[in-house]
Amino acid sequence: MEIHKYEKVWLAGALLLIVGLIATVSYGAVGAGIEMVGDEGGQVDPASLDEHPKFGEPGTYQTGEDEYDVYVIAQQFSFEPGTSEPIRVPADSTVTLHVTSADVIHGFEVVGTNANTMAVPGQVATITIEVDEPGEYGLLCNEYCGSAHHAMEGSLEVVPQSEWNESMVVN
Numbered sequence: 001m002e003i004h005k006y007e008k009v010w011l012a013g014a015l016l017l018i019v020g021l022i023a024t025v026s027y028g029a030v031g032a033g034i035e036m037v038g039d040e041g042g043q044v045d046p047a048s049l050d051e052h053p054k055f056g057e058p059g060t061y062q063t064g065e066d067e068y069d070v071y072v073i074a075q076q077f078s079f080e081p082g083t084s085e086p087i088r089v090p091a092d093s094t095v096t097l098h099v100t101s102a103d104v105i106h107g108f109e110v111v112g113t114n115a116n117t118m119a120v121p122g123q124v125a126t127i128t129i130e131v132d133e134p135g136e137y138g139l140l141c142n143e144y145c146g147s148a149h150h151a152m153e154g155s156l157e158v159v160p161q162s163e164w165n166e167s168m169v170v171n
């Protein structure tokens, strides 16, 4: 059987497109480092967060010499802490954010960084970040969560080591 030259060219072109499509989809799925909320953060009862040892008093906890855990609750339409008062962490530290939601699915994004997760009711999302220079970052919700979603925002303040003090951690 003879295959016409043009037919071969089209076949090769179509194969190239298929391979290219699979390659870009695979890269998007694994290469870009994007993951779903993992289960390593554990689960919580979204209806009784106030009884949780940490989410009951959300905020910054010191866990090691330059290590901190921050517990954040997202709810319509604020972050606690974050919105009425900023999340405060000291410069030059390693911070693990534990984020959950008390009501519907929200987003938690530290603007201008790659710290970005979904906040799912019942599930705790954890992100570990290396914090260096002092400064202020915006927080925003990037999952549509209701009528005031556009107003759901906050801030994360990286406090210079010299100004960091005991009153900024939950004991």
Ligand SMILES: [Cu+2]
Pocket (backbone or CB within 6 Å): 106, 107, 141, 142, 143, 144, 145, 146, 149, 150, 152
């Ligand atoms: Cu939202």
